[in-house]
Amino acid sequence: MATTQATSAMLPTVGGTCVQDDQAANPSSDAAWQMSALNLGITHQDFQAMLKFVLPGECDIYRFERDLVDTWEKLTRTVADEVQIELDVVYDMFNNRIDAQSWHRICRTVPYAYGCFKVTGEPVLSKMLYTACFRFLPGVSIKFRLPRIAYLTVGELREIIIGFVGALRLLPGVPNISAELLRCMHLDLVKLRGYASGGCECGNLLKETIWVVAKLGSAAEPEETENGDCHVLDEHRPTTGSNDQKAVVARRTYIAITQEWRPCASNPPNCLRVRNPPNCPTTIKQTLLPGTTLVDEVRLTVTKGFEALKENMRFATMSVEMQTHIDGQWVPITDTQCRLEKFEGPVRVVLTYVQWW
Numbered sequence: 001m002a003t004t005q006a007t008s009a010m011l012p013t014v015g016g017t018c019v020q021d022d023q024a025a026n027p028s029s030d031a032a033w034q035m036s037a038l039n040l041g042i043t044h045q046d047f048q049a050m051l052k053f054v055l056p057g058e059c060d061i062y063r064f065e066r067d068l069v070d071t072w073e074k075l076t077r078t079v080a081d082e083v084q085i086e087l088d089v090v091y092d093m094f095n096n097r098i099d100a101q102s103w104h105r106i107c108r109t110v111p112y113a114y115g116c117f118k119v120t121g122e123p124v125l126s127k128m129l130y131t132a133c134f135r136f137l138p139g140v141s142i143k144f145r146l147p148r149i150a151y152l153t154v155g156e157l158r159e160i161i162i163g164f165v166g167a168l169r170l171l172p173g174v175p176n177i178s179a180e181l182l183r184c185m186h187l188d189l190v191k192l193r194g195y196a197s198g199g200c201e202c203g204n205l206l207k208e209t210i211w212v213v214a215k216l217g218s219a220a221e222p223e224e225t226e227n228g229d230c231h232v233l234d235e236h237r238p239t240t241g242s243n244d245q246k247a248v249v250a251r252r253t254y255i256a257i258t259q260e261w262r263p264c265a266s267n268p269p270n271c272l273r274v275r276n277p278p279n280c281p282t283t284i285k286q287t288l289l290p291g292t293t294l295v296d297e298v299r300l301t302v303t304k305g306f307e308a309l310k311e312n313m314r315f316a317t318m319s320v321e322m323q324t325h326i327d328g329q330w331v332p333i334t335d336t337q338c339r340l341e342k343f344e345g346p347v348r349v350v351l352t353y354v355q356w357w
Helices: 031-034 072-083 102-104 154-168 179-183 203-207 295-306
Strands: 050-054 062-063 084-090 118-123 130-133 142-143 185-187 210-214 252-263 283-290 313-324 329-332 345-354
Touching: 031 179, 062 072, 072 084, 072 102, 072 118, 130 154, 142 154, 154 179, 154 185, 154 210, 154 283, 179 185, 252 295, 283 295, 295 313, 295 345
Parallel strands: 050 118, 130 210, 142 252, 252 345
Antiparallel strands: 050 062, 084 118, 130 142, 185 210, 252 283, 313 329, 313 345
């Protein structure tokens, strides 16, 4: 089965490329803290102040009450809820990595507690699927999760959808989509209630089907009538029978499943698992598949894809679990012969691995 990963600027690790290689590889998390002559602690009054955080590449500073982030567990939860980032690494103002065991000390220590911490990690993905339909691809729809919904702009949404359409081009049986058509794709801003600025946050616009148009100038788009299920009427297909009804184009739905490659939390026998995050990373990505794909086929595709990567040769798969989101929680999928299009919520595949050497 052919699979592709949808590429988009919103999907890779946030800020991961902003760290110098020698700093990222340095296992010492708080060398600057240990060398500081100002390790005096924080007074009771100072402890009421807020801690500041920033994402690499962003201008906004996030401020949180100290009691919401004074332990690593609280910090992880607050960053996920408020910044919508699945926390990976925290850096101090000197760009030194802070490990989980040292965080509770550093966040209380002068001068670090008054600086601005940098956080990196994977964007938190939505717990529901969004649907994009295309005026220039009658009957075709793509369902996917979106990153950092609270901060997503119309311009970023367009780039994400273009990424998925780029992946769609490589799947078998899909109508030809030229590179020119890909460059001319735009969201139908009439359907988006007049949000014409690419910098505007999407907000409530995502509650409806997202319609995509292609502004090609001389090339006319097919006319069609749509409904919530992306059924369309093909103007160019001949009709049959005595009436003049237009032929309905069959739906073709493509669904982005979420792959989560996570290091094993405990060490199995004879396993030399390394605790350093760069050696055992967590990877989260979306992969586009036909909606008719069986659960068993999805599991096999994800496992083969993980094992085929050269950089994963030192890793071994421990478990592969498929889940879907129902009533606010992830539940295991037991029916291996069910098709992706039968699930209302998103489907994710959690692959747990260990490092053998």
